[in-house]
Amino acid sequence: MVRVAGAILGLAVALGCHDAALAYTASGDRNFPATLVLPQLAPGDQTYLNYSMLPQSSHGAGTATRSTNFSAVYGKSITDNFGIFLEETYTGIGIEGGGTQWGWQNLDGSLRYLAVNNLDHEFILSLGLDRETGGTGAARVGASPSGATTPQLYLAKGLGDLDIGYLRPLAITTYSGMTIADKAPRPDVLNTGVTVEYSLPYLESKVESLDLPDVVRKLTPMTEVLITSPVGRSYGSRTTVLIAPGVSYAGEGWEFAVEALVPATSATGSGVGVTAQLHLALDFLFADTPLGRPIFASQ
Amino acid sequence: MKRRDLILATALSSLVPTTGFTAAAGAGSVVGIVGQCLVQRDGRPTPLKLGDAVAVSDTIDVPVAGKLKLRMSDGSVISLAPGTRMTVAAYQTDPAGQRQNAQLSLSQGLIRAVVAPVDHPTIFEVSTAVGTAAVRSTDWFMESKPGSAQVGVLSGNVVLRSGATGREVAIPARWGARLEAGRDPVEARVWAPQEFQAVISRTDVP
Numbered sequence: 001m002v003r004v005a006g007a008i009l010g011l012a013v014a015l016g017c018h019d020a021a022l023a024y025t026a027s028g029d030r031n032f033p034a035t036l037v038l039p040q041l042a043p044g045d046q047t048y049l050n051y052s053m054l055p056q057s058s059h060g061a062g063t064a065t066r067s068t069n070f071s072a073v074y075g076k077s078i079t080d081n082f083g084i085f086l087e088e089t090y091t092g093i094g095i096e097g098g099g100t101q102w103g104w105q106n107l108d109g110s111l112r113y114l115a116v117n118n119l120d121h122e123f124i125l126s127l128g129l130d131r132e133t134g135g136t137g138a139a140r141v142g143a144s145p146s147g148a149t150t151p152q153l154y155l156a157k158g159l160g161d162l163d164i165g166y167l168r169p170l171a172i173t174t175y176s177g178m179t180i181a182d183k184a185p186r187p188d189v190l191n192t193g194v195t196v197e198y199s200l201p202y203l204e205s206k207v208e209s210l211d212l213p214d215v216v217r218k219l220t221p222m223t224e225v226l227i228t229s230p231v232g233r234s235y236g237s238r239t240t241v242l243i244a245p246g247v248s249y250a251g252e253g254w255e256f257a258v259e260a261l262v263p264a265t266s267a268t269g270s271g272v273g274v275t276a277q278l279h280l281a282l283d284f285l286f287a288d289t290p291l292g293r294p295i296f297a298s299q
Numbered sequence: 300m301k302r303r304d305l306i307l308a309t310a311l312s313s314l315v316p317t318t319g320f321t322a323a324a325g326a327g328s329v330v331g332i333v334g335q336c337l338v339q340r341d342g343r344p345t346p347l348k349l350g351d352a353v354a355v356s357d358t359i360d361v362p363v364a365g366k367l368k369l370r371m372s373d374g375s376v377i378s379l380a381p382g383t384r385m386t387v388a389a390y391q392t393d394p395a396g397q398r399q400n401a402q403l404s405l406s407q408g409l410i411r412a413v414v415a416p417v418d419h420p421t422i423f424e425v426s427t428a429v430g431t432a433a434v435r436s437t438d439w440f441m442e443s444k445p446g447s448a449q450v451g452v453l454s455g456n457v458v459l460r461s462g463a464t465g466r467e468v469a470i471p472a473r474w475g476a477r478l479e480a481g482r483d484p485v486e487a488r489v490w491a492p493q494e495f496q497a498v499i500s501r502t503d504v505p
Contacts, residue, residue, distance in 0.1 A: 026488030029477055044489070080492050117491060205478075205485040209464055217466075217483065250486065252469050283489060287471030288454060297473070298492040 028119035029206055030158035030171060031199070033248040034279040036259050037224040038175045038193040041154045042114040042126045043083025045282040045292050046075045054242075054261050054273030058096040066094035067269075069105075077283070077294040081114040091141040103138025106147070122158030122171070127151075134182055146186040152177040160206055169202040171195075178231070187230040187237045197222035201250060220248045224259065238267035244275065253284035326390040327353045327371035331378075331504035334365025358386040361408065368504035373398035374415035375423065378502040380442075383408025388426070398423065409442040411502035414455075429480045430462045437472075440498045451475035451490050451498055459484050 025032045025041040034040055036050060050071040056064040070090045077083040089105040110130035117124055130150040137143025156173040175193040199220045204210065223245040230237040246259025258276045263269030286292035329336075329351045337344045338351070339358040353359065353369055359379065361367050367379040372392045379385060389402040398415065401423045414423045416436035424433045427443040437455020442448060450459050452470045459476050460467045461484055468476050468484035475490040 026486070029485045029488075031486045031488060119491065119494075201483070201486050204483040206482070209482045284471055284474065284487070287456075287473055292471075293473065 025114075025124060025156070027117050027122045027124050027156065027158065028160070030122040030160055030202065031250070032124070032156050032158075032171060032173060033197065033199075033220045033222065033250065034255050034257065034277065035173070035195055035222070035224055036246065036257055036275045036277045037226050037242060037244045037261075038173070038195055039128070039130075039152065039154070039177075041124050041156050041173060042117075043077045043081065043085075043112045044075055045077050045083075045286075045294070046073075046280060047282060048073050048277055048279035050275065050277040052261065052273065052275035054263065054269040055271035056094075057266055057270035061097040063096050064093050065096050066092075066100075068092040068094075068100075079294050079296045080298055083112050083294075085110045085112065091138075091143075093141050101138075101140045103141040103143065104136070105141065106135070106137040106143045107133045109133075110150075110152075121161050122156075124154070124156040126154045128154065128177070130177070130179075132179075144181075144186045146184075147182045148179045148186065149182075150177045150179040150191070158202075160202065166203070166207060168207050169199040171197050171199065173197075175226075184233070185235040187235045188232055189237070190229045190231050191226070192229075193224065193226040195222055195224045197248075215249075218250045220250065222246065222248060222259075239265060240268040241265045242268050246275075253281045255279040255281075325352070325372040325392070326355050326357070326387050327369045327377070329353065329367065330370045330376075331368030332366070333504060334362050334381075336361050336365050336367045336379075353387060355387050355390055358384065358406075360384050366502070366504045371398075371401070371415075372396060373401070373417070375401070376413040377403070378411040378504050380409035380411075380498075380501040383410060385410060397421075402426065405441060405443040405448075407443050407445075409440060409498060409501055411438070411440050411498065413438045426462075427478075428462075430460050430478045430484070432457050432459045434458070439470075440502065442498070446480045447477060449475060449477040451495060453495065 032041055052069045054067050056066055058065045073087045075083055075085040087108040091105055092100045092102045094100045110128055112128045114126045132148045134147030135145045153176045158171040160168045173195040177191040179189040181188055197220050200217055204217050226242045229239045241264035243262040243264055244259040248255055248257035256278050261273035261275055283292040329347050329349055332349055336347045337360045338347050361379045361383045363382045365381055369377045373396055384406040386404040388404045389400050391399040393399055397417045398421050403425045405425050405427050414434055414436045422433050424431055425441050427448040429448050432441050432450050434457045438453040439457050440451040450457050450470055452472050452474055454472045457470045458467050459478055461478055463481040464483050466483045468487050470476050470487045473489055474487045476487040477485045
Protein backbone atom coordinates (compact mmCIF):
# COMPACT_ATOMS: atom_id res chain seq x y z
CA MET A 1 0.00 0.00 0.00
CA VAL A 2 2.83 2.34 0.83
CA ARG A 3 4.33 1.57 -2.57
CA VAL A 4 1.08 2.34 -4.36
CA ALA A 5 0.71 5.56 -2.41
CA GLY A 6 4.30 6.44 -3.21
CA ALA A 7 3.77 5.81 -6.90
CA ILE A 8 0.65 7.95 -6.94
CA LEU A 9 2.42 10.67 -5.03
CA GLY A 10 5.32 10.55 -7.46
CA LEU A 11 2.90 10.75 -10.34
CA ALA A 12 1.17 13.71 -8.77
CA VAL A 13 4.49 15.42 -8.33
CA ALA A 14 5.34 14.76 -11.95
CA LEU A 15 2.07 15.98 -13.37
CA GLY A 16 -0.58 17.40 -11.16
CA CYS A 17 1.51 19.40 -8.76
CA HIS A 18 3.81 21.27 -11.04
CA ASP A 19 4.42 24.62 -9.52
CA ALA A 20 2.35 27.63 -10.32
CA ALA A 21 3.28 28.74 -13.79
CA LEU A 22 3.27 32.34 -14.87
CA ALA A 23 2.82 34.40 -17.95
CA TYR A 24 5.25 33.78 -20.69
CA THR A 25 8.35 35.76 -20.11
CA ALA A 26 10.41 37.96 -22.37
CA SER A 27 13.98 39.10 -22.28
CA GLY A 28 14.97 41.53 -24.97
CA ASP A 29 13.45 40.35 -28.24
CA ARG A 30 13.09 36.81 -26.88
CA ASN A 31 9.77 35.47 -25.72
CA PHE A 32 9.92 32.28 -23.73
CA PRO A 33 6.56 30.59 -24.32
CA ALA A 34 4.53 29.27 -21.44
CA THR A 35 5.57 25.73 -20.66
CA LEU A 36 3.20 22.90 -19.84
CA VAL A 37 5.21 20.61 -17.60
CA LEU A 38 7.80 22.89 -16.07
CA PRO A 39 6.97 26.01 -14.12
CA GLN A 40 7.35 29.33 -15.89
CA LEU A 41 10.15 31.74 -15.37
CA ALA A 42 8.95 34.97 -13.88
CA PRO A 43 6.01 36.85 -12.40
CA GLY A 44 3.21 38.23 -14.51
CA ASP A 45 -0.52 38.82 -14.75
CA GLN A 46 -1.94 35.73 -16.34
CA THR A 47 -4.19 32.74 -16.05
CA TYR A 48 -4.24 29.38 -17.72
CA LEU A 49 -5.96 26.05 -17.86
CA ASN A 50 -4.00 22.85 -18.27
CA TYR A 51 -5.12 19.32 -19.04
CA SER A 52 -2.92 16.26 -18.84
CA MET A 53 -3.40 12.52 -19.11
CA LEU A 54 -0.82 9.80 -18.62
CA PRO A 55 -1.36 6.02 -18.62
CA GLN A 56 0.08 4.12 -15.67
CA SER A 57 1.39 0.60 -15.29
CA SER A 58 -1.25 -1.37 -13.54
CA HIS A 59 0.03 -3.85 -11.00
CA GLY A 60 -3.28 -5.54 -10.46
CA ALA A 61 -6.56 -4.71 -8.83
CA GLY A 62 -6.54 -1.46 -6.94
CA THR A 63 -3.54 0.06 -8.67
CA ALA A 64 -3.56 3.09 -10.94
CA THR A 65 -4.10 2.69 -14.67
CA ARG A 66 -4.30 6.32 -15.66
CA SER A 67 -3.83 9.79 -14.25
CA THR A 68 -5.82 12.78 -15.45
CA ASN A 69 -5.35 16.34 -14.25
CA PHE A 70 -7.20 19.59 -14.82
CA SER A 71 -5.27 22.56 -13.45
CA ALA A 72 -6.15 26.22 -13.15
CA VAL A 73 -3.56 28.85 -12.33
CA TYR A 74 -3.85 32.54 -11.59
CA GLY A 75 -0.83 34.78 -11.36
CA LYS A 76 -0.78 38.34 -10.08
CA SER A 77 2.20 40.65 -10.19
CA ILE A 78 2.76 42.76 -7.10
CA THR A 79 5.60 44.83 -8.53
CA ASP A 80 7.34 44.76 -11.89
CA ASN A 81 9.65 41.98 -10.66
CA PHE A 82 7.66 40.20 -7.99
CA GLY A 83 4.44 38.24 -8.03
CA ILE A 84 2.30 35.58 -6.45
CA PHE A 85 0.50 32.57 -7.88
CA LEU A 86 -2.26 30.25 -6.92
CA GLU A 87 -2.84 26.85 -8.43
CA GLU A 88 -5.45 24.18 -7.94
CA THR A 89 -5.64 20.82 -9.66
CA TYR A 90 -8.47 18.34 -9.98
CA THR A 91 -7.17 14.83 -10.45
CA GLY A 92 -8.68 11.60 -11.61
CA ILE A 93 -6.86 8.34 -10.90
CA GLY A 94 -8.10 5.40 -12.92
CA ILE A 95 -8.04 2.33 -10.69
CA GLU A 96 -7.78 -1.20 -12.03
CA GLY A 97 -11.16 -2.74 -11.39
CA GLY A 98 -12.35 0.29 -9.46
CA GLY A 99 -13.35 2.99 -11.89
CA THR A 100 -11.85 6.46 -11.47
CA GLN A 101 -11.27 8.27 -8.24
CA TRP A 102 -11.56 12.03 -8.49
CA GLY A 103 -10.41 14.67 -6.07
CA TRP A 104 -8.52 17.89 -5.53
CA GLN A 105 -4.81 18.15 -5.09
CA ASN A 106 -3.45 20.28 -2.29
CA LEU A 107 -3.77 24.02 -2.75
CA ASP A 108 -0.54 25.43 -4.08
CA GLY A 109 0.78 28.96 -3.90
CA SER A 110 4.11 30.48 -4.72
CA LEU A 111 6.15 33.63 -4.81
CA ARG A 112 8.35 34.53 -7.73
CA TYR A 113 11.05 37.14 -8.07
CA LEU A 114 12.70 38.12 -11.33
CA ALA A 115 16.24 38.79 -10.15
CA VAL A 116 18.10 39.22 -13.43
CA ASN A 117 16.76 40.14 -16.85
CA ASN A 118 19.60 40.85 -19.27
CA LEU A 119 17.83 42.18 -22.34
CA ASP A 120 20.86 42.19 -24.64
CA HIS A 121 21.80 38.59 -23.88
CA GLU A 122 18.27 37.23 -23.53
CA PHE A 123 19.11 35.89 -20.10
CA ILE A 124 16.83 35.49 -17.11
CA LEU A 125 17.45 34.35 -13.56
CA SER A 126 14.54 34.17 -11.20
CA LEU A 127 13.88 32.76 -7.78
CA GLY A 128 10.76 31.11 -6.45
CA LEU A 129 9.34 29.80 -3.24
CA ASP A 130 6.47 27.39 -3.57
CA ARG A 131 4.23 26.32 -0.73
CA GLU A 132 1.87 23.35 -0.92
CA THR A 133 -0.66 23.34 1.89
CA GLY A 134 -0.96 19.82 3.24
CA GLY A 135 -4.31 18.26 3.93
CA THR A 136 -6.27 20.50 1.59
CA GLY A 137 -6.58 17.83 -1.09
CA ALA A 138 -7.92 14.31 -1.33
CA ALA A 139 -5.65 11.47 -0.26
CA ARG A 140 -7.35 9.12 -2.72
CA VAL A 141 -5.73 11.01 -5.60
CA GLY A 142 -2.34 11.30 -3.97
CA ALA A 143 -2.71 14.60 -2.13
CA SER A 144 -0.52 14.37 0.91
CA PRO A 145 -1.62 15.26 4.42
CA SER A 146 1.82 16.77 4.72
CA GLY A 147 2.58 20.14 3.19
CA ALA A 148 5.83 20.95 1.48
CA THR A 149 7.97 23.94 0.64
CA THR A 150 10.03 24.23 -2.50
CA PRO A 151 12.73 26.85 -3.03
CA GLN A 152 13.29 27.21 -6.75
CA LEU A 153 15.84 28.50 -9.20
CA TYR A 154 15.05 29.32 -12.83
CA LEU A 155 17.47 30.11 -15.62
CA ALA A 156 16.69 30.96 -19.23
CA LYS A 157 18.92 31.82 -22.13
CA GLY A 158 18.06 32.67 -25.69
CA LEU A 159 20.80 32.14 -28.22
CA GLY A 160 19.88 35.14 -30.34
CA ASP A 161 22.96 37.10 -29.29
CA LEU A 162 25.27 34.46 -30.73
CA ASP A 163 26.51 34.40 -34.32
CA ILE A 164 25.02 31.01 -35.14
CA GLY A 165 22.68 31.83 -38.01
CA TYR A 166 19.56 29.70 -38.08
CA LEU A 167 20.24 28.41 -34.59
CA ARG A 168 19.66 31.84 -33.07
CA PRO A 169 15.94 31.10 -32.47
CA LEU A 170 16.98 28.37 -30.03
CA ALA A 171 16.51 28.92 -26.32
CA ILE A 172 17.08 26.81 -23.23
CA THR A 173 15.44 27.13 -19.86
CA THR A 174 16.21 25.20 -16.70
CA TYR A 175 14.38 24.66 -13.47
CA SER A 176 15.62 23.34 -10.15
CA GLY A 177 13.62 22.93 -6.99
CA MET A 178 13.95 21.04 -3.76
CA THR A 179 10.62 20.01 -2.28
CA ILE A 180 11.01 19.74 1.47
CA ALA A 181 8.18 17.88 3.16
CA ASP A 182 6.73 19.12 6.42
CA LYS A 183 6.64 15.63 7.90
CA ALA A 184 6.95 11.93 7.20
CA PRO A 185 5.96 9.78 5.42
CA ARG A 186 6.21 12.25 2.57
CA PRO A 187 9.67 12.20 0.95
CA ASP A 188 11.76 15.19 0.07
CA VAL A 189 12.05 15.47 -3.70
CA LEU A 190 14.60 17.05 -5.97
CA ASN A 191 12.98 18.49 -9.12
CA THR A 192 15.04 19.34 -12.15
CA GLY A 193 13.94 20.21 -15.62
CA VAL A 194 15.04 21.62 -18.92
CA THR A 195 13.27 23.01 -21.96
CA VAL A 196 14.71 23.33 -25.43
CA GLU A 197 12.69 25.48 -27.81
CA TYR A 198 13.00 26.86 -31.33
CA SER A 199 10.97 30.01 -31.93
CA LEU A 200 9.68 30.46 -35.46
CA PRO A 201 8.45 33.99 -34.61
CA TYR A 202 12.02 34.77 -33.64
CA LEU A 203 13.27 33.26 -36.89
CA GLU A 204 10.88 35.42 -38.90
CA SER A 205 11.52 38.63 -37.00
CA LYS A 206 15.20 38.41 -36.14
CA VAL A 207 16.98 36.01 -38.46
CA GLU A 208 15.36 35.77 -41.87
CA SER A 209 11.91 36.40 -43.24
CA LEU A 210 10.85 33.14 -44.82
CA ASP A 211 7.66 32.67 -46.76
CA LEU A 212 6.03 30.41 -44.20
CA PRO A 213 2.25 30.05 -43.80
CA ASP A 214 0.72 32.28 -41.16
CA VAL A 215 -0.08 29.42 -38.81
CA VAL A 216 3.50 28.15 -38.92
CA ARG A 217 5.05 31.56 -38.30
CA LYS A 218 3.60 31.61 -34.80
CA LEU A 219 4.73 28.16 -33.71
CA THR A 220 7.45 27.32 -31.24
CA PRO A 221 8.37 23.63 -31.20
CA MET A 222 9.73 22.70 -27.82
CA THR A 223 10.60 19.74 -25.66
CA GLU A 224 10.41 19.71 -21.90
CA VAL A 225 12.05 17.21 -19.59
CA LEU A 226 11.13 16.92 -15.92
CA ILE A 227 12.97 14.66 -13.48
CA THR A 228 11.86 14.13 -9.90
CA SER A 229 14.01 12.14 -7.49
CA PRO A 230 13.35 11.37 -3.85
CA VAL A 231 16.09 12.53 -1.56
CA GLY A 232 16.80 10.66 1.64
CA ARG A 233 14.10 8.23 2.72
CA SER A 234 11.84 7.61 -0.26
CA TYR A 235 8.76 6.08 1.40
CA GLY A 236 8.23 4.04 -1.77
CA SER A 237 8.60 6.97 -4.11
CA ARG A 238 10.86 6.49 -7.12
CA THR A 239 12.55 8.65 -9.69
CA THR A 240 10.33 9.88 -12.50
CA VAL A 241 11.50 11.13 -15.85
CA LEU A 242 8.98 12.72 -18.14
CA ILE A 243 9.81 13.86 -21.68
CA ALA A 244 7.30 16.16 -23.35
CA PRO A 245 7.82 17.12 -26.98
CA GLY A 246 5.25 19.46 -28.46
CA VAL A 247 4.48 22.82 -29.93
CA SER A 248 3.16 26.18 -28.76
CA TYR A 249 1.10 28.57 -30.87
CA ALA A 250 1.26 32.25 -29.97
CA GLY A 251 -1.80 34.41 -30.54
CA GLU A 252 -2.21 38.01 -29.45
CA GLY A 253 -2.41 37.74 -25.71
CA TRP A 254 -2.90 34.00 -25.64
CA GLU A 255 -1.06 30.80 -26.30
CA PHE A 256 -2.23 27.30 -26.96
CA ALA A 257 0.16 24.41 -26.63
CA VAL A 258 0.03 20.65 -26.92
CA GLU A 259 2.68 18.15 -25.91
CA ALA A 260 3.02 14.40 -25.80
CA LEU A 261 3.94 12.96 -22.41
CA VAL A 262 6.53 10.26 -22.78
CA PRO A 263 7.48 8.52 -19.54
CA ALA A 264 11.08 7.38 -19.42
CA THR A 265 10.82 5.28 -16.27
CA SER A 266 8.23 2.78 -15.18
CA ALA A 267 7.48 4.89 -12.13
CA THR A 268 6.50 7.77 -14.40
CA GLY A 269 4.00 5.94 -16.55
CA SER A 270 3.49 3.10 -18.97
CA GLY A 271 2.41 4.75 -22.19
CA VAL A 272 2.31 8.00 -24.06
CA GLY A 273 0.03 10.63 -22.63
CA VAL A 274 -0.88 14.12 -23.66
CA THR A 275 -1.11 17.58 -22.17
CA ALA A 276 -2.71 20.74 -23.54
CA GLN A 277 -2.81 24.27 -22.21
CA LEU A 278 -4.62 27.50 -22.94
CA HIS A 279 -2.78 30.45 -21.55
CA LEU A 280 -4.14 33.99 -21.32
CA ALA A 281 -1.80 36.93 -20.83
CA LEU A 282 -3.91 39.26 -18.71
CA ASP A 283 -1.22 41.92 -18.89
CA PHE A 284 -1.83 42.01 -22.64
CA LEU A 285 -5.60 41.53 -22.78
CA PHE A 286 -6.36 43.91 -19.91
CA ALA A 287 -3.29 46.10 -20.07
CA ASP A 288 -4.99 49.30 -18.96
CA THR A 289 -6.83 47.75 -16.02
CA PRO A 290 -5.75 46.62 -12.54
CA LEU A 291 -6.19 43.05 -13.75
CA GLY A 292 -3.34 43.48 -16.17
CA ARG A 293 -0.95 45.65 -14.18
CA PRO A 294 1.23 45.11 -11.15
CA ILE A 295 -0.37 46.37 -7.97
CA PHE A 296 2.63 48.66 -7.54
CA ALA A 297 3.70 49.42 -11.10
CA SER A 298 6.58 51.78 -11.70
CA GLN A 299 5.02 53.06 -14.95
CA MET B 300 -7.11 49.36 -30.96
CA LYS B 301 -8.68 46.46 -32.79
CA ARG B 302 -7.16 45.75 -36.16
CA ARG B 303 -10.53 46.01 -37.86
CA ASP B 304 -10.90 49.47 -36.35
CA LEU B 305 -7.59 50.44 -37.82
CA ILE B 306 -8.59 49.15 -41.23
CA LEU B 307 -11.91 50.97 -40.94
CA ALA B 308 -10.15 54.11 -39.85
CA THR B 309 -7.76 53.87 -42.75
CA ALA B 310 -10.60 53.35 -45.17
CA LEU B 311 -12.60 56.21 -43.77
CA SER B 312 -9.68 58.55 -43.74
CA SER B 313 -9.15 57.96 -47.43
CA LEU B 314 -12.73 59.10 -48.03
CA VAL B 315 -12.41 62.32 -46.12
CA PRO B 316 -12.38 65.30 -48.48
CA THR B 317 -9.42 67.56 -48.02
CA THR B 318 -11.37 70.75 -48.53
CA GLY B 319 -12.77 72.41 -45.49
CA PHE B 320 -10.04 71.17 -43.19
CA THR B 321 -7.12 72.96 -41.70
CA ALA B 322 -3.93 71.69 -43.25
CA ALA B 323 -0.52 73.24 -43.78
CA ALA B 324 -0.81 76.43 -41.83
CA GLY B 325 -1.89 74.99 -38.53
CA ALA B 326 -0.11 71.69 -38.12
CA GLY B 327 1.35 72.69 -34.79
CA SER B 328 3.61 74.98 -32.85
CA VAL B 329 6.71 74.86 -30.69
CA VAL B 330 5.89 74.76 -26.97
CA GLY B 331 9.26 73.64 -25.64
CA ILE B 332 12.76 73.84 -27.01
CA VAL B 333 16.31 73.10 -25.92
CA GLY B 334 19.28 73.85 -28.17
CA GLN B 335 19.23 75.02 -31.75
CA CYS B 336 16.51 73.03 -33.46
CA LEU B 337 15.95 73.64 -37.16
CA VAL B 338 13.01 73.41 -39.51
CA GLN B 339 13.68 72.64 -43.17
CA ARG B 340 11.09 74.56 -45.16
CA ASP B 341 11.28 75.03 -48.91
CA GLY B 342 14.78 73.64 -48.79
CA ARG B 343 16.06 76.21 -46.33
CA PRO B 344 17.02 75.50 -42.73
CA THR B 345 15.54 77.97 -40.26
CA PRO B 346 16.14 78.02 -36.50
CA LEU B 347 13.05 77.35 -34.45
CA LYS B 348 12.02 79.28 -31.38
CA LEU B 349 9.27 79.03 -28.83
CA GLY B 350 5.87 79.73 -30.41
CA ASP B 351 6.94 79.13 -34.01
CA ALA B 352 4.43 77.36 -36.23
CA VAL B 353 5.15 74.01 -37.81
CA ALA B 354 3.48 73.19 -41.10
CA VAL B 355 2.86 70.18 -43.29
CA SER B 356 5.95 69.24 -45.31
CA ASP B 357 8.25 70.74 -42.71
CA THR B 358 11.21 68.61 -41.71
CA ILE B 359 12.42 69.18 -38.18
CA ASP B 360 15.98 68.53 -37.08
CA VAL B 361 16.84 68.28 -33.42
CA PRO B 362 20.57 68.44 -32.73
CA VAL B 363 22.35 65.99 -30.47
CA ALA B 364 22.31 68.61 -27.73
CA GLY B 365 18.69 69.63 -28.29
CA LYS B 366 15.12 68.67 -27.54
CA LEU B 367 11.82 69.89 -28.91
CA LYS B 368 8.18 69.74 -27.94
CA LEU B 369 5.33 70.46 -30.35
CA ARG B 370 1.65 70.96 -29.64
CA MET B 371 -0.24 69.94 -32.72
CA SER B 372 -3.48 71.50 -33.99
CA ASP B 373 -5.59 68.64 -32.59
CA GLY B 374 -4.05 68.94 -29.12
CA SER B 375 -1.62 66.07 -29.51
CA VAL B 376 1.83 66.66 -28.05
CA ILE B 377 4.95 65.37 -29.74
CA SER B 378 8.32 65.42 -28.00
CA LEU B 379 11.47 64.91 -30.04
CA ALA B 380 14.62 63.49 -28.46
CA PRO B 381 18.16 64.66 -29.27
CA GLY B 382 19.32 63.60 -32.72
CA THR B 383 15.83 63.25 -34.18
CA ARG B 384 14.74 64.10 -37.73
CA MET B 385 11.01 64.10 -38.42
CA THR B 386 8.81 65.31 -41.28
CA VAL B 387 5.17 66.35 -40.92
CA ALA B 388 3.83 64.51 -43.96
CA ALA B 389 0.18 65.34 -43.33
CA TYR B 390 -1.85 66.91 -40.53
CA GLN B 391 -5.48 67.64 -41.11
CA THR B 392 -8.04 68.78 -38.59
CA ASP B 393 -11.66 69.75 -39.00
CA PRO B 394 -12.99 73.20 -38.01
CA ALA B 395 -13.59 71.92 -34.49
CA GLY B 396 -9.93 70.97 -34.17
CA GLN B 397 -10.61 67.25 -34.37
CA ARG B 398 -7.90 65.29 -36.12
CA GLN B 399 -8.78 63.84 -39.51
CA ASN B 400 -5.45 62.55 -40.64
CA ALA B 401 -1.99 62.77 -39.14
CA GLN B 402 1.07 61.28 -40.74
CA LEU B 403 4.58 61.82 -39.54
CA SER B 404 7.75 60.46 -41.06
CA LEU B 405 10.49 59.62 -38.60
CA SER B 406 13.81 59.37 -40.42
CA GLN B 407 15.89 58.90 -37.30
CA GLY B 408 15.73 59.39 -33.59
CA LEU B 409 13.05 59.07 -30.96
CA ILE B 410 9.69 60.73 -30.45
CA ARG B 411 7.08 60.59 -27.74
CA ALA B 412 3.54 61.18 -28.92
CA VAL B 413 0.68 61.91 -26.55
CA VAL B 414 -2.10 61.59 -29.06
CA ALA B 415 -5.32 63.48 -28.40
CA PRO B 416 -8.48 61.38 -28.49
CA VAL B 417 -11.09 62.07 -31.15
CA ASP B 418 -14.73 61.04 -31.29
CA HIS B 419 -14.66 59.53 -34.76
CA PRO B 420 -12.55 56.97 -36.60
CA THR B 421 -9.22 58.44 -37.57
CA ILE B 422 -5.59 57.57 -37.34
CA PHE B 423 -2.33 58.97 -36.16
CA GLU B 424 0.47 57.34 -38.07
CA VAL B 425 4.25 57.46 -37.81
CA SER B 426 6.31 55.94 -40.61
CA THR B 427 9.94 54.89 -40.54
CA ALA B 428 12.13 53.29 -43.17
CA VAL B 429 11.18 49.82 -41.99
CA GLY B 430 7.55 50.13 -40.98
CA THR B 431 4.63 52.13 -39.69
CA ALA B 432 2.93 52.53 -36.34
CA ALA B 433 -0.69 53.65 -36.09
CA VAL B 434 -2.85 54.67 -33.14
CA ARG B 435 -6.08 56.46 -32.28
CA SER B 436 -5.23 57.90 -28.90
CA THR B 437 -2.40 56.90 -26.67
CA ASP B 438 0.88 57.89 -25.07
CA TRP B 439 3.69 56.15 -26.79
CA PHE B 440 7.23 56.25 -28.13
CA MET B 441 8.72 55.40 -31.47
CA GLU B 442 12.39 55.26 -32.29
CA SER B 443 13.92 54.95 -35.73
CA LYS B 444 17.43 53.63 -36.22
CA PRO B 445 19.24 52.50 -39.33
CA GLY B 446 17.62 49.20 -40.23
CA SER B 447 15.21 49.04 -37.32
CA ALA B 448 12.49 50.74 -35.33
CA GLN B 449 10.92 50.18 -31.96
CA VAL B 450 7.72 51.21 -30.23
CA GLY B 451 6.93 51.47 -26.54
CA VAL B 452 3.44 52.20 -25.25
CA LEU B 453 2.63 53.90 -21.95
CA SER B 454 -1.13 53.89 -22.44
CA GLY B 455 -3.56 52.86 -25.16
CA ASN B 456 -2.71 50.60 -28.06
CA VAL B 457 -0.41 50.83 -31.06
CA VAL B 458 -0.24 48.65 -34.15
CA LEU B 459 3.25 48.29 -35.62
CA ARG B 460 3.31 47.11 -39.21
CA SER B 461 6.29 45.89 -41.20
CA GLY B 462 6.77 47.76 -44.43
CA ALA B 463 8.34 44.71 -46.02
CA THR B 464 6.05 41.85 -44.99
CA GLY B 465 2.90 43.79 -44.11
CA ARG B 466 2.52 41.83 -40.91
CA GLU B 467 1.49 43.61 -37.74
CA VAL B 468 1.86 43.33 -34.03
CA ALA B 469 -0.51 44.91 -31.52
CA ILE B 470 1.19 46.61 -28.59
CA PRO B 471 -0.82 47.42 -25.45
CA ALA B 472 0.11 49.64 -22.53
CA ARG B 473 3.41 48.79 -20.78
CA TRP B 474 4.46 46.72 -23.77
CA GLY B 475 6.84 47.35 -26.64
CA ALA B 476 8.06 45.75 -29.83
CA ARG B 477 10.87 46.06 -32.33
CA LEU B 478 10.94 45.85 -36.07
CA GLU B 479 13.96 45.05 -38.22
CA ALA B 480 14.25 45.83 -41.91
CA GLY B 481 12.66 43.28 -44.21
CA ARG B 482 11.18 41.14 -41.43
CA ASP B 483 8.09 40.59 -39.34
CA PRO B 484 7.75 42.64 -36.17
CA VAL B 485 9.26 40.99 -33.13
CA GLU B 486 6.69 39.61 -30.70
CA ALA B 487 5.51 42.31 -28.33
CA ARG B 488 6.64 42.05 -24.73
CA VAL B 489 6.35 43.88 -21.44
CA TRP B 490 8.97 46.59 -21.36
CA ALA B 491 11.18 46.81 -18.32
CA PRO B 492 10.77 49.98 -16.25
CA GLN B 493 14.30 51.05 -17.16
CA GLU B 494 13.43 50.88 -20.84
CA PHE B 495 10.56 53.30 -20.38
CA GLN B 496 12.62 55.49 -18.12
CA ALA B 497 15.29 55.75 -20.80
CA VAL B 498 12.92 56.99 -23.51
CA ILE B 499 11.04 59.23 -21.12
CA SER B 500 14.20 61.01 -20.06
CA ARG B 501 15.36 61.39 -23.66
CA THR B 502 12.09 63.04 -24.69
CA ASP B 503 11.48 65.04 -21.55
CA VAL B 504 11.47 68.70 -22.60
CA PRO B 505 11.53 71.15 -19.70
